[in-house]
Amino acid sequence: MKKTRVTSNASLMQAAYQLQFTEDYKKRAKRFLKKHPDLGSVYLKTLTFLELDPFHPSLRLHPLKGNLAGLHSVSINLSYRITLELLIEGKTIIPVNVGDHDAVY
Secondary structure (H helix, E strand, O other): OOOOOOOOHHHHHOOOOOOOOOOHHHHHHHHHHOOOOOHHHHHHHHHHHHHHOOHHHHOOEEEHHHHHHEEEEOOOOOOOOEEEEEEEEOOOOEEEEEEEEHOOO
């Protein structure tokens, strides 16, 4: 009997953008996930969408103003955000901070 390998649609998709995590962000994300373990899967889904299409409507990507001008924000859910530097030319996304509205703004 011949074995057939099944692949999911997710594995067939290629990431259009590349996430680059700084050491500071890794520490912030670790603290965030320790404090909110229930958000782990939603957080990972948000990162996956960022790699595939940061302009996906569910992320609600928008530029920030004021002292955070030059950064963008995406939503993990209604309460939590990820601020990030989005370098369109290089297709690179550098997450800066993760947390609730008050923590990241």
